[in-house]
Amino acid sequence: MDRKLIYVDHAATTYIKPEVLEAMKPYLTELYGNPSSIYYLGRESKKAIDEARSQIARCLGAQPQEIYFTGSGTEADNWAIKGAAYANRKKGRHIITSAIEHHAVLEPVEFLRREGFEVTYLPVDQNGFVNPADLEKAIRPDTILVSIMYANNEIGTIQPIKELAGIAKNKGVIFHTDAVQAMGNIRVNVMDLGVDLLSMSAHKFYGPKGVGCLYVRKGVQLEGFMHGGAQERKKRAGTENVSGIVGMAAALKLAYENIDRYNEHLRKLSSRLIDKVFERIPHVRLNGDRHKRLPGNVNFSFEFIEGESLLLMLDMKGVQASSGSACTSGSLDPSHVLLAIGLPHEIAHGSLRITFGEKNTEEDVDYIVDCLEEIVAKLRQMSPLYEDFVKRNKG
Amino acid sequence: MYSEKVMDHFMNPRNVGEIENADGVGQVGNMKCGDIMKVYLKIENNIITDAKFKTFGCGAAVATSSMATELIKGKTVEEAEKLTNKAVLEALDGLPPAKIHCSVLAEEAIAAAIKDYKMKQGIDVSDMQTCQGCCGKCGETRE
Numbered sequence: 001m002d003r004k005l006i007y008v009d010h011a012a013t014t015y016i017k018p019e020v021l022e023a024m025k026p027y028l029t030e031l032y033g034n035p036s037s038i039y040y041l042g043r044e045s046k047k048a049i050d051e052a053r054s055q056i057a058r059c060l061g062a063q064p065q066e067i068y069f070t071g072s073g074t075e076a077d078n079w080a081i082k083g084a085a086y087a088n089r090k091k092g093r094h095i096i097t098s099a100i101e102h103h104a105v106l107e108p109v110e111f112l113r114r115e116g117f118e119v120t121y122l123p124v125d126q127n128g129f130v131n132p133a134d135l136e137k138a139i140r141p142d143t144i145l146v147s148i149m150y151a152n153n154e155i156g157t158i159q160p161i162k163e164l165a166g167i168a169k170n171k172g173v174i175f176h177t178d179a180v181q182a183m184g185n186i187r188v189n190v191m192d193l194g195v196d197l198l199s200m201s202a203h204k205f206y207g208p209k210g211v212g213c214l215y216v217r218k219g220v221q222l223e224g225f226m227h228g229g230a231q232e233r234k235k236r237a238g239t240e241n242v243s244g245i246v247g248m249a250a251a252l253k254l255a256y257e258n259i260d261r262y263n264e265h266l267r268k269l270s271s272r273l274i275d276k277v278f279e280r281i282p283h284v285r286l287n288g289d290r291h292k293r294l295p296g297n298v299n300f301s302f303e304f305i306e307g308e309s310l311l312l313m314l315d316m317k318g319v320q321a322s323s324g325s326a327c328t329s330g331s332l333d334p335s336h337v338l339l340a341i342g343l344p345h346e347i348a349h350g351s352l353r354i355t356f357g358e359k360n361t362e363e364d365v366d367y368i369v370d371c372l373e374e375i376v377a378k379l380r381q382m383s384p385l386y387e388d389f390v391k392r393n394k395g
Numbered sequence: 396m397y398s399e400k401v402m403d404h405f406m407n408p409r410n411v412g413e414i415e416n417a418d419g420v421g422q423v424g425n426m427k428c429g430d431i432m433k434v435y436l437k438i439e440n441n442i443i444t445d446a447k448f449k450t451f452g453c454g455a456a457v458a459t460s461s462m463a464t465e466l467i468k469g470k471t472v473e474e475a476e477k478l479t480n481k482a483v484l485e486a487l488d489g490l491p492p493a494k495i496h497c498s499v500l501a502e503e504a505i506a507a508a509i510k511d512y513k514m515k516q517g518i519d520v521s522d523m524q525t526c527q528g529c530c531g532k533c534g535e536t537r538e
Contacts, residue, residue, distance in 0.1 A: 306430075
């Protein structure tokens with residue numbers, strides 16, 4: 001393909017790094033045994049899973065027996081929420097979450113609400129932060145679970161998870177965090193954070209798709225998710241995705257080894273983009289906090305224009321970006337995250353998310369800024385809202 | 396997701412702009428549904444001699460505005476009034492189901508501009524029905 005492609009949607013997914021693919025290959029080809037089988041090929045697969053489990057546990061500061069493999073980040077979130085709710089429903093039926101969670105958390109919570117659980121949605125401030133005092137106030141004697149994401153997928157806001165988890169711990173409530181976006185960008189340590197449950201997904205940090213993981217602190221009561229064979233200590237039945245699990249461990253190890261350099265690289269690109277866009281394009285706002293955000297995440301709202309048009313025109317120029325959460329496209333409502341931080345509908349509709357990765361360069365940033373300047377001007381010339389604005393300012 | 400025709404009318408929209416002293420102007424849609432269309436008509440001797448638009452919205456909203464204005468240029472007022480969202484859809488080789496409402500909005504924008512023209516001419520418009528703000532949820536093709 002000759003087409004110029006600039007991929008800046010790493011929050012949606014990433015490619016598999018060559019080293020990760022190399023680690024996976026034997027388990028896709030010659031070492032294909034079922035880990036539950038007792039012969040050589042089975043034992044080799046079992047060994048690979050055990051090693052991957054230990055590797056991931058070392059990265060997270062956890063014990064290997066606290067790591068459970070899943071088929072995705074969404075599955076890990078579903079399991080954490082439904083599993084904790086059902087295992088603890090005799091203690092109470094109240095769940096607390098935030099207004100800006102990913103749908104992988106909001107939907108299982110909504111499912112539980114329909115099943116008779118009660119839910120409190122904590123609001124966020126204009127930069128997307130949950131106020132720890134709000135959590136303190138929301139916890140009731142019958143609260144059994146708090147689920148608050150580590151970093152937001154749309155606006156990159158990083159929550160004070162350690163403080164929030166501490167509040168839940170003091171009141172004896174299980175604390176889950178969806179760390180799907182944080183993992184690979186932040187050095188996550190479950191001991192330091194004090195969380196009970198943590199979800200992650202390999203394909204967000206240069207690992208393969210179709211594999212995730214749930215950390216379950218020893219002693220936390222959790223109902224099993226898949227019923228069947230004895231895999232994952234009878235908690236999650238189904239033949240293990242051996243190559244995927246090996247790939248996730250290899251990717252996480254690489255991410256932890258390079259995290260400081262990676263962060264610096266991403267931060268440099270993000271700052272360059274933010275500075276240049278503010279310098280060259282009027283009527284734009286940055287959504288989320290300027291500093292306490294994922295290093296590679298930039299989320300703009302361009303006034304008077306609509307996000308999908310912007311994405312389509314960027315795509316024609318080879319720039320692969322996103323507007324809000326890709327999962328919600330097809331719905332007419334603007335992002336629930338942007339509405340929760342208080343943006344009016346017209347500004348929420350004009351959002352653009354750019355998430356940088358390893359291979360992006362300063363030249364990419366400059367090219368994107370050139371494209372944005374041209375496209376935003378073109379769409380504004382077409383916009384009745386901009387026309388009204390110009391006329392108002394003349395008068 | 397979009398047909399080639401939709402992409403062509405989105406990337407190279409026909410009739411973008413406004414008409415000074417237009418004979419009819421109509422605006423439909425609202426911020427909540429995320430689409431706003433404004434149509435300007437120049438009408439001489441009952442013939443639509445020029446049509447322009449400005450649209451805030453997705454690719455489909457821009458493409459339907461472009462196509463709808465193309466379809467009514469040179470037509471009589473009565474012919475333009477008969478423009479349906481179905482005709483716009485067909486001319487664009489279809490739209491994804493979630494975007495059908497954009498074609499309804501285009502039909503309504505034209506109808507609103509014609510209504511404005513008739514009111515300016517002192518013609519009774521009490522029998523004309525125009526939707527004053529697409530909720531964006533109807534999503535139905537109208538015959």
